[in-house]
Amino acid sequence: MQRLSHARPARVAFTWNGHAIEGREGDTVGAALHAASITTLGRSRKHHRPIGLSGSFVSGSLATVDTRPNVRLDREPLAAGLTVRMQNTWPSADLNLLSLARLLPARMTYAGFEHTNLMPSGTRRFEVWEKLLRFMAGVADAPSAPNERTAPKGARVAVDTVVVAGGPAGRIAASAAAQRGERVMLISRGSTPGESAARMVGSLPELDHRVETRGGLEAFGIYRDGAFVAAAPLDGRVGALVIAPKKIVLATGRRSCPPLMPGADLPGVMDAATALSLAVDCAVAPGMQVAVIGTGAEIEVARRLRDLGVHVVATAPTQSLRRITGHNAVTGIETDRLITCDALVHAGPWRPDPALAFMAGCDGLLQLRDAPHLSGVSLAGGAGDAAEPIILGPGPRDAAFVCPCMDVTVAEILHHVRRGETDVEVLKRLTACGMGPCQGVPCWDQLAALLAEEVGGAPADYGHPTYRGPRRGLTVAQAAGLDGLVEPDR
Amino acid sequence: MSRYPKRASVVVVGGGIQGLSCAFNLALRGVGGVVVLDAGYWQGGASGRNGTLIRGGFASPEWTRFFGHSNQCWMNLAKTLGHNPMFTRRGYAMIAETPKTAAMFEGALKVHAENGVTSRRLDDAGVRSVLPAIAAERVSAAIHFRDGGVAPHHAPMKAYLAACRARGVQVHYRSKVTGIETANGCVSAVMVGDHRIDADAVLIAAGAFSTEMAKLAGVSLAGYPMRIEAMALEPTRPMIGPALALIDRLAYMHQTGRGEVVGGIEVPERPRPSLKTDLPVMTGTAKVYFEMFPALAQVRIMRHWGGMLHISPDYGPLLGPHPALRDLWITAGWSYGYSGAPGAGDLMGKAIATGQIDDRMAPFAVDRFDRGKPVRELGIVLATD
Ligand SMILES: Cc1cc2nc3c(=O)[nH]c(=O)nc-3n(C[C@H](O)[C@H](O)[C@H](O)COP(=O)(O)OP(=O)(O)OC[C@H]3O[C@@H](n4cnc5c(N)ncnc54)[C@H](O)[C@@H]3O)c2cc1C
Numbered sequence: 104m105q106r107l108s109h110a111r112p113a114r115v116a117f118t119w120n121g122h123a124i125e126g127r128e129g130d131t132v133g134a135a136l137h138a139a140s141i142t143t144l145g146r147s148r149k150h151h152r153p154i155g156l157s158g159s160f161v162s163g164s165l166a167t168v169d170t171r172p173n174v175r176l177d178r179e180p181l182a183a184g185l186t187v188r189m190q191n192t193w194p195s196a197d198l199n200l201l202s203l204a205r206l207l208p209a210r211m212t213y214a215g216f217e218h219t220n221l222m223p224s225g226t227r228r229f230e231v232w233e234k235l236l237r238f239m240a241g242v243a244d245a246p247s248a249p250n251e252r253t254a255p256k257g258a259r260v261a262v263d264t265v266v267v268a269g270g271p272a273g274r275i276a277a278s279a280a281a282q283r284g285e286r287v288m289l290i291s292r293g294s295t296p297g298e299s300a301a302r303m304v305g306s307l308p309e310l311d312h313r314v315e316t317r318g319g320l321e322a323f324g325i326y327r328d329g330a331f332v333a334a335a336p337l338d339g340r341v342g343a344l345v346i347a348p349k350k351i352v353l354a355t356g357r358r359s360c361p362p363l364m365p366g367a368d369l370p371g372v373m374d375a376a377t378a379l380s381l382a383v384d385c386a387v388a389p390g391m392q393v394a395v396i397g398t399g400a401e402i403e404v405a406r407r408l409r410d411l412g413v414h415v416v417a418t419a420p421t422q423s424l425r426r427i428t429g430h431n432a433v434t435g436i437e438t439d440r441l442i443t444c445d446a447l448v449h450a451g452p453w454r455p456d457p458a459l460a461f462m463a464g465c466d467g468l469l470q471l472r473d474a475p476h477l478s479g480v481s482l483a484g485g486a487g488d489a490a491e492p493i494i495l496g497p498g499p500r501d502a503a504f505v506c507p508c509m510d511v512t513v514a515e516i517l518h519h520v521r522r523g524e525t526d527v528e529v530l531k532r533l534t535a536c537g538m539g540p541c542q543g544v545p546c547w548d549q550l551a552a553l554l555a556e557e558v559g560g561a562p563a564d565y566g567h568p569t570y571r572g573p574r575r576g577l578t579v580a581q582a583a584g585l586d587g588l589v590e591p592d593r
Numbered sequence: 594m595s596r597y598p599k600r601a602s603v604v605v606v607g608g609g610i611q612g613l614s615c616a617f618n619l620a621l622r623g624v625g626g627v628v629v630l631d632a633g634y635w636q637g638g639a640s641g642r643n644g645t646l647i648r649g650g651f652a653s654p655e656w657t658r659f660f661g662h663s664n665q666c667w668m669n670l671a672k673t674l675g676h677n678p679m680f681t682r683r684g685y686a687m688i689a690e691t692p693k694t695a696a697m698f699e700g701a702l703k704v705h706a707e708n709g710v711t712s713r714r715l716d717d718a719g720v721r722s723v724l725p726a727i728a729a730e731r732v733s734a735a736i737h738f739r740d741g742g743v744a745p746h747h748a749p750m751k752a753y754l755a756a757c758r759a760r761g762v763q764v765h766y767r768s769k770v771t772g773i774e775t776a777n778g779c780v781s782a783v784m785v786g787d788h789r790i791d792a793d794a795v796l797i798a799a800g801a802f803s804t805e806m807a808k809l810a811g812v813s814l815a816g817y818p819m820r821i822e823a824m825a826l827e828p829t830r831p832m833i834g835p836a837l838a839l840i841d842r843l844a845y846m847h848q849t850g851r852g853e854v855v856g857g858i859e860v861p862e863r864p865r866p867s868l869k870t871d872l873p874v875m876t877g878t879a880k881v882y883f884e885m886f887p888a889l890a891q892v893r894i895m896r897h898w899g900g901m902l903h904i905s906p907d908y909g910p911l912l913g914p915h916p917a918l919r920d921l922w923i924t925a926g927w928s929y930g931y932s933g934a935p936g937a938g939d940l941m942g943k944a945i946a947t948g949q950i951d952d953r954m955a956p957f958a959v960d961r962f963d964r965g966k967p968v969r970e971l972g973i974v975l976a977t978d
Contacts, residue, residue: 148851171891173827223671224680224744233681237831237850245726245829245888254883254890326872333872339891345872468801468901469633471868526767528634532641532747540827542896569898572870576827576893582879583890589872591862 104140107412110386117185120196126181127386133164133176134385136187142370142432144176146191148242148539149510151202153431155370158377159361161540162508163370166190170246171339173540173576177377178337190243201239210514255342257585262288262315265332265348267322267459269296271308272484273354278311280352287314288346290334294318300356302379303407320344323573325351325463329479331589339578345588350479353460357453357485359397360545363553364496366427368507375404375450388413390446394436396421398451398491408448417442421451421494452491456544458570460486470528471569493545493552493562505553506546508539516553525558527551531568540576543568596765600791602626603945604783605798606770606806609640610934611924612798613753613764617674618942620760627762628792630785632769635754638800640931641746642900644823644845644856646836647932648685648741650710652701652972655956656909660929661710662953663936664740670935675759676752678744681850684835685741686715686723687972688732688885694840695734697971702736712738726832726886743836743847749934770799773810779919780810794920794945801901803911803925812917815962816905816926819864821857822874824897828852832888843974844881854882854889859975868899902928907967908975909957912937913950916960923959928975 106127113128119136126135133156136144143153145163154163156177167188168174176187192199222232263285266277274297277289289296289310296316297307310316320334329351335343359374361367371390375397378389388408394417395405401418409415419438426437427447435443460482464474481487496503501514511534519533527550530536536550537543551562602624605612608631616629631638649664651657670678689695698714705712715723715735723737757764772784773795780795797814799806807814829852836847837856846856858881860873875897882889905911905926910933915921922945924937940954950958956968 172829173893223677225668225671225682229671229679230682233679233683233850234831237848237852242828242852243830245832245892251883251887251890254880324872326870331872339893465869467868468866470637526634528637532636533751540893540895569868571896571898573875573894573897576895578891578893579826579879579882580890582876582894583883585872586876586880589876591860591873592865592871593861593863 104138105388105391106138107382107386107388109411115181115183117181117183117187119187120189130181130385130387131177132168132179132181132185132187134381134387135181136176137381138385138387145189146199146202147508147510148191150205150207151191151199152205152368152510153370154368154507155432156373156377157361158358158374159545160368160507165540167243172243172245175337251340251580254580254583255340257343257345257581257588259345259347259588260288261347262286263348264350264352265290265346266352266354267332268354268356269293269316270300270354270356270484271297271304272356272486273352274308274310276352276354276483277314278309281311281313288317289314290317290320290322292319292321299376299380302383303375317344321575322459323575323577325459325480327592329463333585335577335581339581342584343577343581345585350481351463352481352483353486354483355456355459355486357455357488357490359449359451360454360493360548361449362421362424362494362496363503363505363513363549364424364427364500365502366429366433368504369427369429369433370431371429371433371445372427372447372449375400375448378446378448379404379407382408382411382413389448390444392416392444393446393448394419394442394444395448395450396424397449398453400450404448404450416444421449425497452494453485454490454545454548455486455488457567458542458544458574461570462572462574465569490548493548495552495556505549506536506539508541509535511536513553516550517557520554520557525554525565527554527565528568537568542574543570595788597768597785597788597790598628598763600626601628602792603794603796604790604792605629605796606783607631607638607797607799608635608764608766609638609798609800610750610753611640611800611927611930611937612796613750613757614934614938615796615798615924615941616762616764617753617757617760618938619946620757620762622942622946624946625761628790629757629762629764630768630770630783631766633766635766636746636750639900639902640750642823642898643746643931644847645743645746645931646685646838646845646847647680647743648738648836650701650705650712650736650738651970652697652704653968653970654704654708655968656970656972657704657708657710658953659936659957660933661708663933664710666935666939667744668740670749670752674752674756676755678749678752680742680744682740682742684723685738686835686837687736688837688839689734690731690841692733698734698736701972710738711740712736723835724833726888728885728887731885737835741836743849745850770806770809773806775810775918780921794922796922796924796941796945798924800925800927801903803903803923807915807923810918810921812915812921814911814915814923814925814959816903816911817864818866819902819904820867820899821859821902822870822897822899823855823857824875824878825853825855825895826889827893827895829854829892833886838974839881839885840972840974842881844878845974853895854892868901870897870899904928906962907969908973909968909970910937911959912941912954912957913944913959916963928973
């Protein structure tokens with residue numbers, strides 16, 4: 104893949120599945136691999152289809168780095184000498200016999216290999232079969248030689264207001280609170296607040312100097328009706344943080360959701376945030392020939408990419424997309440014409456990530472339900488805007504993935520719908536839809552949209568399965584380091 | 594037309610694993626017209642939220658006799674149901690770290706031997722071979738059950754549901770029981786909103802809501818609802834073979850067929866009626882993993898959830914007829930109700946169909962507290978006092 108002209112010159116050597124690769128200083132591991140034209144970074148759970156950096160489906164960016172399993176390559180900074188390996192392969196990534204599973208008819212693995220009636224349990228045969236399944240399902244080895252003796256110590260701080268995310272809305276909210284004399288903490292995923300928003304909009308509103316900023320932190324949960332916000336650094340070896348605020352502002356913005364159609368899961372299909380992060384921060388073009396679709400923002404995203412030297416071959420409304428082609432990676436799209444491309448960037452429909460707000464207010468005894476209104480928690484900017492509807496592709500949809508990581512197709516969902524099952528909690532349990540590392544975001548939005556289309560009504564009528572924290576995985580070590588900081592509720 | 598029938602022989606309130614297992618066994622014994630009603634969704638109760646650990650042996654003879662039977666039922670369940678519950682007999686280990694618990698294990702091993710449950714003491718080499726990933730230096734004693742194991746919730750819940758329906762049991766979810774009517778000192782009907790189902794007998798299998806359901810029938814049932822929590826890690830290749838109870842840490846765990854380590858600890862807290870999760874269980878469970886399975890340190894937590902239990906005064910199940918109301922039956926008070934479901938269904942089915950109370954369930958009679966006969970059990974991971 105093409106390196107853009109603003110790339111930093113310094114080279115950084117690492118290995119991918121034992122092969123030597125060179126990236127550049129400032130790359131994420133994912134970007135360095137993308138630059139080396141390695142677009143398949145992961146394999147789906149059951150069929151071992153290739154998946155890559157997408158910004159939507161987390162499995163496509165998980166790999167083992169040195170001895171740490173399930174590291175997000177799109178966030179992991181590149182360092183010299185890293186040993187990076189693809190997961191969910193056997194005996195090796197280069198000769199992956201597990202990928203033969205791709206040849207199995209999809210119907211055979213509905214709900215996973217586990218659901219077999221061919222091999223009744225209680226038999227010796229089942230024990231052997233189960234052992235094999237466990238091995239195949241396990242994805243990656245946990246390190247056998249532990250190197251940590253004490254958990255990275257967590258911290259607890261009390262503030263008046265905590266603002267989650269440093270985009271324009273977060274900065275405005277944080278500054279306003281500081282000007283009212285409150286103690287404000289702004290936490291952001293990027294090392295400086297507003298990094299990702301800046302890629303899109305260029306300049307950001309001024310941040311009041313009294314706002315305390317904490318970069319490189321991901322808010323993973325809200326507990327006790329907003330009494331605690333918990334956040335963890337991306338590096339699982341560094342301690343996490345519990346914040347006890349009086350008020351919470353969620354300014355987590357919106358993200359682009361891929362259309363629900365066959366091919367939307369292929370390596371090379373990515374959201375605008377991922378494409379811009381590759382191009383702006385790492386000087387890597389998302390592709391040699393890039394198509395950009397969207398619900399309005401495609402023109403602006405294409406302009407930003409072109410300014411950086413990316414070859415954008417087409418822009419089109421997401422609505423106009425008829426087909427995505429490719430087997431191991433995207434090779435083209437069809438709108439009103441055929442377009443050859445090796446990257447498809449989507450900039451809309453835009454939807455807020457509902458998980459943190461849900462955790463803040465949900466309650467229930469038989470099922471956790473969204474709070475009718477949140478107290479002490481407010482949504483700023485895009486996070487509070489209405490979600491744009493999911494776009495379903497025209498034409499045969501059966502082969503599309505509602506949940507690519509777990510290989511749940513439209514056909515599998517419809518198989519249960521035809522038997523009368525439309526309860527999303529039940530569909531989740533029958534298919535494992537949304538039970539991978541993305542935890543249902545955005546798959547459950549796609550699920551509801553599909554049900555509305557096929558059964559009738561509006562997506563909201565179907566609701567969503569419970570969003571279960573932590574929204575982003577913190578490591579066992581980080582969580583252990585928080586122990587004792589929050590008293591049990593006695 | 595209503596989806597519910599006008600009359601039923603037995604209405605089972607609650608379609609968790611207890612309700613389904615009892616309904617199946619009633620049908621198996623030829624009882625027709627069994628109806629199961631559940632307020633939530635399939636697997637929405639504790640039966641879809643638990644650790645899925647199954648074992649036969651405890652510290653008391655009463656628990657061991659009962660759960661030993663249930664463990665045997667699990668081993669034959671695929672045959673019994675004609676559907677695969679995916680019980681995997683991968684063994685179950687109880688781990689002690691303190692001398693006090695190690696001493697309790699000595700007594701427990703004797704109880705197992707006397708009551709037909711296969712168990713053995715693991716010496717240091719045994720611990721290292723069965724659990725190579727454990728911090729063996731922390732283990733002071735261990736018991737291994739060859740026949741214990743796990744079964745992923747969805748599989749037995751699916752198998753029981755299919756087997757119930759195949760035998761003519763009507764099962765309705767999203768169907769909340771709002772009233773239980775009585776006439777002449779007997780149960781007479783169950784209400785689902787405006788709909789009335791006349792019933793010869795009612796079985797309360799409503800998990801955490803069982804006390805509330807008994808109240809609907811105008812009788813009391815000891816115990817209270819309590820939330821406990823569990824969590825799952827992102828998948829890794831197999832590193833933990835058997836299911837585990839870490840008695841001194843009030844912790845239980847296993848590694849699922851999908852590679853996720855699932856488990857939890859019990860943190861003594863005030864009972865809270867909600868499915869919401871909280872930080873102390875997550876951080877405390879992580880601490881147990883970090884100390885006992887150091888290789889898990891850099892594995893990420895994928896999700897964390899809560900489930901509701903019905904806690905009885907002695908933490909044991911409440912099984913059998915209700916002493917204050919004829920034709921009202923109870924299977925509640927479960928803290929190990931997943932492990933115990935096939936056995937409970939078998940014995941309760943027999944009791945309701947024939948009136949015979951099996952010796953293995955008799956000690957758990959609903960009125961045992963009034964008679965001053967609680968059952969004392971120390972081999973469980975609950976914050977007992
Ligand atoms: C986190 C956790 C871990 C656990 N780990 C284990 C373990 O490892 N091993 C083990 O053996 N056990 C374990 N348990 C306990 C086990 O899950 C329960 O004992 C068992 O599931 C009880 O089954 P049940 O059918 O009685 O209850 P439930 O599955 O809770 O079913 C009760 C049903 O009643 C329904 N209901 C409520 N109100 C009404 C109404 N008004 N009308 C109709 N229906 C109603 C509910 O919707 C629910 O589905 C664990 C529990 C939890 C929460």
